Amino acid sequence: MSGKSKTEKGVELLDTLFGRKPEELPWPKRFVDYTIEHLFGDVWQGSELERKERSLITCSVLVALGREAEQLAHFKGAKNLGVRREKLEEMIIHVAHYGGWPVAASALRNLNQVWPAEDSE
Secondary structure (H helix, E strand, O other): OOOHHHHHHHHHHHHHHHHHOOOHOOOHHHHHHHHHHHHHHHEEEHHOHHHHHHHHHHHHHHHHHHHHHHHHHHHHHHHHHHHOOOHHHHHHHHHHHOOOOHHHHHHHHHHHHHHHHHHHO
């Protein structure tokens, strides 16, 4: 174990995923604290799934639920973790068959906004 607190781990992950500091988040302090300490400092730190897997799962759920604003953030986070754009496209196509064509079309539009196809490697 690294000896880092959940808060320290959460702050580091927030920066890795989104290039943001807690004070830059547009939420009340209590909500930011829960997000940093619990979500990013604990849930995302588990050893059973790799961070890329957690990112892809998160993106999949956000696509299925049609959470477009959060997709923008987490597509950027996936890119920052090294998830290939093609993998995100395949995930969106897969989710389309279970979550619906409109949510997939919206997600592809968001992916193109965050990560234009011509910028992929």
